[in-house]
Amino acid sequence: MTSTTHHETQIVSDPDVPLVRIVREFDAPPEKVFRAHTDPELLVQWLGPRGMEMRIDHHDCRTGGSYRYIHSRDGEEYGFHGCFHEVRPNELIVQTFTFEGMPDGVALEKLVLEDLGDGRTRLTSTSLVDSFADRDAFVASGMDTGVVEGYERLDEVLARG
Structure with missing residues (x-):
């Protein structure tokens, strides 16, 4: 496991359902990848572009909990919030996701962590929205850049231990 390993982030829009599927492998065991998604001190180090x-306004990552965070750059702020519907350590997070700039657009997200053995994890994330138009707007918003760069940053956090 070296920090020079590069894993491709796959982002696929489903042709039949207003859903985006993201698949990414990490050179870390599921418990470390899970912790990076649930520990606010780690989350701020990698989430986003x-x-x-x-x-982070609040982040209570447990079944029934909620979160809110703000990304900012050059004096502009972008808020996001949601609720955690199911959290199972090292294997699953089901949550809602709302960009406060489009408060009617709520995504249902499911993150599944798969232990690949040898200290590696595959993360599969699905985001389901109300319509194909909402899904396409979600993808067109630059989500791909934020996801790819965020997961590159997560690689760096995981490599530091």
Whole structure:
């Protein structure tokens, strides 16, 4: 496991359902990848694109909990919030996700962590929205840049231990 390993982030829009599926492998066991998604001190180090500051209003990652955070750059702020519907350590997070700039657009997200053995994990994330138009707007918003750069930053956090 070296820090020079590069894993491709696959982002696929489903042709039949207003859903986006993201698949990414990490050179870390599921418990470390899970912790990076649930520990606010780690989350601020990697979530979102490079060049954005992240501030967490609250982050209660447990079944029935909720979260809110703000990304900012150059004096502009972008808020996001949601609820955790099911959290199972090291294997699953089901949550809602709302960009406060489009408060009617709520995504239902499911993150599944798969232990690949040898200290590696595959994360599969699905985001389901109300319509194909909402899904396409979600993808067109630059989500791909934020996801790819965020997962590159997560690689760096995981490599530091």
